[in-house]
Every structure is written in C-alpha cells, then in structure tokens.
Amino acid sequence: MAYELRRQDFYTGLILSTVSLGVIVESWRMPRDLQGWPAYASPGVVTGLLGGGLLLMALVLTIRSMRRSGAPLAITGTDARAYLFDVGTRRLGLMFGLSVLYCLLLGRNVPYWLTTGGYLIAVMFVFRAGPWWQILLISAGTTAAVAYVFNRIFAIPLP
Amino acid sequence: MLLGPWYILVELWNLLTPLTLLYVAISTFIGIVIGMLPGLTATMGVALLTGLTFGFPPKQAIVILICVYVGAIYGGSRSAILLNIPGTPANAATCLDGFPLAQQGQAGPAIGLATTSSFLGTVFGLICLAFFTPLLGQIALQFQSWEFFWLAIFGIIVCGNLTAPTDPLKGWIAGFIGLLVSLVGQDGITAYARFTFGFDQMRGGFALIPVLVGVYGIAEVLGVMRETVIPRVVMQIQKVLPRWQDVWQYRRTMLRSGVIGVIIGAIPGVGEDVAAWVSYDFAKRASKHPEEFGKGSREGLIAAETGNNACIGGAVIPVLALAVPGSAPAAVLLAAMWLHGVRPGPLLMLEFPNYIWEVTAMFILASLAMLILGLSLVRTMVKILMVPRPILMPIVLVLCVIGSFAISVRIFDIWVMLAFGLLGYPMRKYNYPAAPLVLGVILGDMADVNLRRALIRTAGDVTPFFTRPISLVLVAITLFTILARAHWFRRLLATGSARLKTAFSRG
Numbered sequence: 001m002a003y004e005l006r007r008q009d010f011y012t013g014l015i016l017s018t019v020s021l022g023v024i025v026e027s028w029r030m031p032r033d034l035q036g037w038p039a040y041a042s043p044g045v046v047t048g049l050l051g052g053g054l055l056l057m058a059l060v061l062t063i064r065s066m067r068r069s070g071a072p073l074a075i076t077g078t079d080a081r082a083y084l085f086d087v088g089t090r091r092l093g094l095m096f097g098l099s100v101l102y103c104l105l106l107g108r109n110v111p112y113w114l115t116t117g118g119y120l121i122a123v124m125f126v127f128r129a130g131p132w133w134q135i136l137l138i139s140a141g142t143t144a145a146v147a148y149v150f151n152r153i154f155a156i157p158l159p
Numbered sequence: 160m161l162l163g164p165w166y167i168l169v170e171l172w173n174l175l176t177p178l179t180l181l182y183v184a185i186s187t188f189i190g191i192v193i194g195m196l197p198g199l200t201a202t203m204g205v206a207l208l209t210g211l212t213f214g215f216p217p218k219q220a221i222v223i224l225i226c227v228y229v230g231a232i233y234g235g236s237r238s239a240i241l242l243n244i245p246g247t248p249a250n251a252a253t254c255l256d257g258f259p260l261a262q263q264g265q266a267g268p269a270i271g272l273a274t275t276s277s278f279l280g281t282v283f284g285l286i287c288l289a290f291f292t293p294l295l296g297q298i299a300l301q302f303q304s305w306e307f308f309w310l311a312i313f314g315i316i317v318c319g320n321l322t323a324p325t326d327p328l329k330g331w332i333a334g335f336i337g338l339l340v341s342l343v344g345q346d347g348i349t350a351y352a353r354f355t356f357g358f359d360q361m362r363g364g365f366a367l368i369p370v371l372v373g374v375y376g377i378a379e380v381l382g383v384m385r386e387t388v389i390p391r392v393v394m395q396i397q398k399v400l401p402r403w404q405d406v407w408q409y410r411r412t413m414l415r416s417g418v419i420g421v422i423i424g425a426i427p428g429v430g431e432d433v434a435a436w437v438s439y440d441f442a443k444r445a446s447k448h449p450e451e452f453g454k455g456s457r458e459g460l461i462a463a464e465t466g467n468n469a470c471i472g473g474a475v476i477p478v479l480a481l482a483v484p485g486s487a488p489a490a491v492l493l494a495a496m497w498l499h500g501v502r503p504g505p506l507l508m509l510e511f512p513n514y515i516w517e518v519t520a521m522f523i524l525a526s527l528a529m530l531i532l533g534l535s536l537v538r539t540m541v542k543i544l545m546v547p548r549p550i551l552m553p554i555v556l557v558l559c560v561i562g563s564f565a566i567s568v569r570i571f572d573i574w575v576m577l578a579f580g581l582l583g584y585p586m587r588k589y590n591y592p593a594a595p596l597v598l599g600v601i602l603g604d605m606a607d608v609n610l611r612r613a614l615i616r617t618a619g620d621v622t623p624f625f626t627r628p629i630s631l632v633l634v635a636i637t638l639f640t641i642l643a644r645a646h647w648f649r650r651l652l653a654t655g656s657a658r659l660k661t662a663f664s665r666g
Contacts, residue, residue: 008589016332023339026354034349040614043351046607047342054335057328064328088385095384096581099377099556103577106560107570120553127384127549142554146561154214156565159573 006070013062020058023051091127098123112158117143163289166513170520179222180524186223187528188536190230191237192543197244197383199555201231201431202487202597203375207555209368209495210562217499222521224495228488229281229525232431232467233533236273237540240266249431249470252439252463259455264397267537271401272457273464274533276413279406280465281526283417284424284472288479289519291425295480296515299505302481304613305623309633310427311338311606314483314598316637318428320644322592327644329591337599338606340365347608360571367494369563369576370600374593375487376559377580380552382587399537409461412442416465423466424473428598430486431467431474438466472522479503479515483602487594490601498566 003009030044066073083089102119106112120139129135150156186208193204204227212220235246240257253273260269302310315338319330343354344364355361406413416438423434442462443452452459474485475492482504484490496503507514563576583593617623624630642648 005589012589023354030351030353034351037349038615038619040619041348041611043346043349043353045614046610047339047353050335050339050342054332054339057332057335061328061332092381092385092584095381095552099380100577102556103560103573106564106573116557120557123553123556124549129547129549138550138554142557146557150211150561150565154211154565156214156561157568159560159564159570 003065003068003070006065006068007073007075009061009065010073013058013060013065016058017055017062020051020055024048024055027051094126095123098126106159113143113147116146163293163516166516167289167519167523170513170517171523174218174222174517174520174524179219182219182223183226183524183528184532186226187230187525188532190227191234191529191532191540193227194231194234194246194250195237195540195544196546196551197238197242197246199231200247200375200379201228201235201249202371202491202593203379204228204231205488205491205495206368206371206375207558207562209491209498210372210565211558213498213565217501218517220499221492221495221501221518222524224492225518225521226525226528228492229468229471229522229529230532231488232471233274233277233281233464233529236277236464237270238544240269240273241541241544247431249435249467250463251432252435252467253460255439255453255463256456256459259453260457260460263455265455267397267399268401268405269457269460270537271399271534272405272460274399274530275401275406276409276416276461276464277468277533278526278530279413280417280420280468281471281522281529283414283465284421284469285519285522285526286472287421287469288472288475288522289515291421292476292479292515293508295476296505296508299480301629302505303627304609304616305627306629306633307605307609308613309624309630309637310481310483311602311609313633313637314427314602315595316640317426318598319592319595320640321423321426321429321433322594323590326590329589330595333586333591333593334595334599337596337601338603339599340370340596341600341603342607347604348611360569365575365579365600366563366567366572367600368491368498368566369572370579371491371494371597372559372563373576373579373581374583374586374596376555377576378583378587378593380556380559381580381584383548384552386548399534405457409458412445412458412462413465415441415445416462417469420466420469421473421476424470424485424489425476427477427483427485427602428487428490428594430488430594431470434470434473435463435467438462475518475522479507479518481505482605484598487597490597493601 027044027048030042032039032042034042098119102115105115117139120142121135124130124135124139147158151158190204193199194201205224208224208227212223215223231247232249235250236253236257238244238246239250239253240261243254243258245251245254257269257273260266315334316331319334320327323330341364344362345352352362419438419441420434423429423437439459439462442458443449446452446458448456470486474489477483477485478489478493482493484493493503501511501514559576560573563572564570566572586593586596613623625634
C-alpha cells in the first residue's frame with residue numbers, strides 16, 4: 001500500500017540528520033574541563049547523547065521512507081507549482097505573512113492600538129470575515145479591550 | 160492523610176469568596192468556549208490564560224487555569240455532538256456517538272449526558288488526585304538523580320509511543336526535539352551557555368509559555384485559517400437535563416472509564432485524547448450492545464466523556480508528586496505553578512503541605528461550575544459556535560502575542576512564539592504529536608542535570624543507573640516500550656508464549 005507521507009518523511013529525515021549532526025559537533029566543541037568539573041559532567045554530555053539519539057531516529061526515518069512505496073522522492077517543478085498555487089497554501093502564506101508583519105511592527109515606535117487594530121482589520125478584510133462596518137467595529141473593540149485590560153487593569157506595558 | 164477530606168473542606172471554604180467565585184464562573188465559561196471552538200484546544204487555552212493571568216495573585220491564577228482546563232476538556236464535547244468536529248483532540252471519540260445522536264434529534268439529551276458524565280469523570284479524577292498524590296509523593300521521596308534521569312526518558316518514550324500509536328518514531332523524534340530545545344541557554348551545573356550562537360537573549364533559554372503558545376496556539380491558528388470549509392451546526396436542541404435512570408444504568412461504564420482515565424492521566428504526557436479512546440474501546444468490548452457503538456450509543460458517549468475528564472485529575476497527580484505532567488494542558492499548569500512560586504515535586508508535601516488539598520478544592524469548584532454552566536447555557540453557547548473563524552483567529556493571535564509578551568515583557572518571546580508556531584504547523588500536518596515535544600521541554604532540564612549529577616556522585620560509574628530498584632523498573636518499561644514496536648520482538652514474544660502454552664498443555 002502506498003504511504004502518503006513518503007516524500008515528507010524523506011526530507012524531514014534529511015533535515016533532522018543535518019540538525020542532529022550539528023548538535024553532536026557543537027556538543028563535542030563544548031568545554032570538557034570547565035571550572036574543574038570532570039569530563040562526564042561537561043555541558044555537552046546530554047546534548048551529545050540526545051543529538052546521537054535524534055540522528056539515529058532521523059536515519060531510520062529516511063531509510064524507512066526510501067524502502068516504502070508511495071510518491072516519488074524527487075520534487076518536480078509541477079509539484080512545487082501545484083503546492084504554491086494551492087488555495088490553502090495561499091491562505092496560509094497570507095495569514096503567516098500578515099502575522100509576521102504585525103510582530104515586526106510591535107516594539108517599534110508605532111502605537112500598539114494602531115498595529116493591533118491595523119492587523120485585525122487587514123486579516124478580516126483579506127479573509128472576508130464580514131461587512132466592512134462589522135470588521136471595523138470588532139477590530140476597534142478588541143484592540144481597545146486588550147489595551148485597557150492589560151495596560152490599565154493588569155499594569156503590563158504593551159509591546 | 161485521614162484528615163484529607165477535612166483539609167479539602169477547609170480549603171474549599173477559603174476559596175468561597177465572591178471574587179474567586181466570579182473568576183471560577185468566568186474562567187469555566189471561557190474554558191468551555193475555548194474547548195467548544197474547533198481549532199482552540201485546552202492546552203492552548205491554559206497556555207494563553209497563563210500569560211494573561213500572570214499579574215493575578217497565585218491562588219486566583221491557578222484556580223482560573225484549572226477552571227479553563229476542566230471547562231475546555233468538557234467544552235469540546237459540544238462541537239463533537241453538534242458539528243461532528245471535536246472541539247479538542249480529547250473529544251474525538253465523542254463524535255462517534257454524539258453526532259449520530261444529534262442527527263436522530265437527540266442533541267439535547269446527548270449534551271446532558273456528556274455534561275453529567277464529564278462532571279462525574281472530573282469528580283472521580285479529583286478523588287483519585289486527593290488520595291493518590293500523597294502516596295506517590297511518599298514513593299517520590301526515594302527518587303534520586305538516577306531515577307529522575309530515567310523518569311524523564313521514560314516519560315518521553317511512553318508519551319511518544321501512546322500519542323503516535325501508528326508511528327511512534329515520530330512521537331520519539333518530537334520528544335527528543337523538545338529535550339534539546341529545553342537545553343538551549345545556560346546549563347544548570349556550570350552555567351555554560353549552550354546553542355546560543357552569540358545571542359544574549361538566548362542565554363536564559365526559551366521561556367516555556369511562548370514555546371507552548373507557539374506550538375499549540377499559532378500552529379492551530381495557521382491550520383484553521385488554511386481551511387476554507389465552513390461547518391454546519393445542528394440547531395434543534397430540546398430537553399438537556401438527563402434522567403437519573405439514564406445515568407444510573409451506565410454506572411459500571413462510568414466507573415471503568417473513570418479508572419482508565421485516571422491511570423492514563425498519570426502516565427507522563429499521554430493525556431485526555433488517549434484516555435477517551437481507550438475508555439471508548441473498553442466500553443465497546445464490555446457492552447451488551449456493541450453493535451450500537453458508532454451509531455448513537457449513549458454508553459459510548461458516556462465512556463468517552465467520563466474517560467477524558469477523569470484523566471484531568473490523573474494528569475495532575477504526577478504534576479504535584481513528581482513535577483512531571485500527565486498531559487499537555489497539565490504541563491502548562493505545572494509551568495504556571497512554577498511561575499507563581501509553587502514548586503511541585505517530591506518536596507511539595509513538606510514545603511506546601513496544604514497545596515494538594517487546595518488544588519483538589521479548586522477542582523471541586525471547577526467541576527461544579529462546569530456542570531451548572533454546561534446544563535444551563537446551551538443555546539447561548541451554540542450561537543458562539545457560529546462565529547466565523549476569520550473573525551476569531553486573528554483575535555486569538557493577538558491574545559497569543561500579548562500572553563507571550565506579558566510574562567517577561569520581551570519582544571524576543573513573541574518571536575520565539577512565532578518560530579515555534581512555524582515548527583508546530585508542519586509537525587501537526589505530518590503526524591508528529593506536539594505532546595512529547597512539550598513534555599521534552601519540561602523534562603529536559605531534569606534529564607540533563609540529574610544524569611550529570613549522578614555521574615559526579617559515582618565518579619563516572621554508570622552501574623547505579625541499571626542496578627537501583629526503581630531505576631531498573633523504569634529502564635525495563637522504557638526498553639519494553641521501544642522493543643514492543645519492533646516486528647521481530649513481537650514475533651519472538653508470540654513464539655515464546657505459544658511454546659509456553661504447548662508446554663503447559665502437555666504437562
């Protein structure tokens with residue numbers, strides 16, 4: 001029977017192998033006689049062991065995906081285009097992009113109410129959440145409530 | 160121990176202030192709403208509220224989180240019955256019989272039964288919590304570095320195995336990633352900064368709440384916003400209050416599911432979804448009418464809902480006794496206790512002798528609020544189910560951002576949250592469970608410090624890791640859990656048991 005995540009497992013295995021190799025190398029480079037502690041108490045012991053364990057599992061994941069039947073491992077241009085132009089991918093990209101933009105603006109010199117209100121309006125408009133007056137009302141209400149509750153009641157500075 | 164019930168009453172009395180009761184009502188309602196809305200889970204709700212209640216007095220913050228936890232696990236049954244979509248993963252088994260009952264025009268009685276069984280499940284769980292936590296605490300006092308190291312590894316392996324039953328390798332990978340994530344920053348023995356790559360902000364490691372909010376909250380927001388499907392709600396709801404006979408005739412199912420829920424809850428990191436499925440499976444096997452399961456069986460509905468809510472009490476037992484969470488929401492609860500200055504673990508009974516009774520009293524309030532709100536605000540809650548996701552999800556994201564920021568007032572935590580959201584989304588999509596990752600983040604420090612401390616104590620000798628009785632039990636279970644997933648080992652076991660059977664039948 002075809003395994004539907006064959007390709008994903010293969011590439012995840014490769015990525016995890018690379019990461020775990022990096023962890024092992026970095027653990028090995030950590031000092032082994034820090035402050036007079038013996039080598040078995042060095043900060044790289046557990047990270048090295050975990051990196052080794054993760055590498056083993058990543059290799060099993062990769063080899064297992066190669067031995068299973070399912071989608072071909074190579075990614076063609078058609079596959080990439082189909083994924084990129086998929087409605088779901090577009091929605092995901094839009095949501096994530098807007099959220100990253102929102103976080104980028106936080107902590108700068110833009111007032112919190114402006115960034116948060118602007119973000120809510122933008123997402124609701126882009127995803128057609130309802131009529132414009134409803135979007136404006138909900139965004140303004142939410143921003144005001146969050147700012148008031150956190151800043152005034154809980155005395156937490158806003159980002 | 161014998162005075163436990165008295166202490167619980169005293170703590171309950173202390174909690175009965177108008178302000179606390181108001182918090183209990185509001186937070187249980189919020190919990191039910193969070194659980195009810197597909198895409199918002201109990202873990203996310205508790206993580207979100209941990210950030211939002213950071214400025215509250217400790218007692219009130221914890222009671223709010225417990226109410227959200229109990230409310231959310233129950234609330235998921237509402238959408239499972241009315242939409243055929245589990246509000247939280249814990250309610251997936253509820254869909255099987257809840258939705259068919261709603262289609263048969265029995266949405267009201269189904270909601271009533273789900274509420275009653277959730278209430279009874281929670282009560283059973285809290286009784287076990289009050290009874291078993293001090294006992295486990297006594298055993299935990301014998302744990303030393305060797306045992307704590309194995310406990311962390313045992314937790315990851317068992318949790319990975321049970322939360323990814325079709326492919327445990329992915330559960331274990333998630334757990335190991337979690338362990339590694341927790342080791343970023345200064346280590347607990349030499350204060351050496353690991354994997355910080357020159358970023359000062361990373362010297363303190365990743366704060367737990369932004370990681371949890373990212374993995375559960377942001378990943379879910381992204382997942383929900385990717386979909387374009389609009390669910391249809393079953394709107395015809397009649398009488399909700401269940402009849403006494405309906406509840407009484409399934410008392411055995413409830414008791415069995417309660418026991419299963421508590422046991423599964425006490426296993427590190429496994430959680431309510433597994434408890435519901437196992438309770439449902441056992442109920443089907445033991446039922447006089449197994450053919451009705453999946454077609455609107457009241458027994459199936461009761462089993463799933465009792466199991467998942469009883470699991471809550473079970474999941475808090477290891478939190479209090481060992482500082483090891485039994486489920487993902489319990490992991491957040493543990494983090495919240497740390498944030499508010501409580502240190503659960505073997506010394507809890509010595510440092511905070513009344514805390515177990517206080518938590519039990521909080522659970523009593525939460526379960527009562529859940530019962531009252533669950534049976535009374537049915538139609539109002541159905542209306543909330545109809546709020547469009549494009550309105551709800553950006554608001555949730557704004558709350559995730561402010562919740563992550565509020566704890567340390569650092570913009571860095573917002574980026575940590577987003578990064579873990581970006582990690583959590585493909586993990587969900589490609590069947591890597593989030594629970595082992597969360598458990599790994601909680602237990603990483605325990606594994607690291609205790610392994611190295613144990614080696615220092617024995618001058619590098621590893622023998623005690625395999626010879627001390629409790630260590631040996633933990634190693635044996637961990638190894639068996641891993642080997643049991645290998646085909647050759649299962650074949651070996653089958654051959655061995657067949658030979659034993661033949662030998663005994665000859666004799």
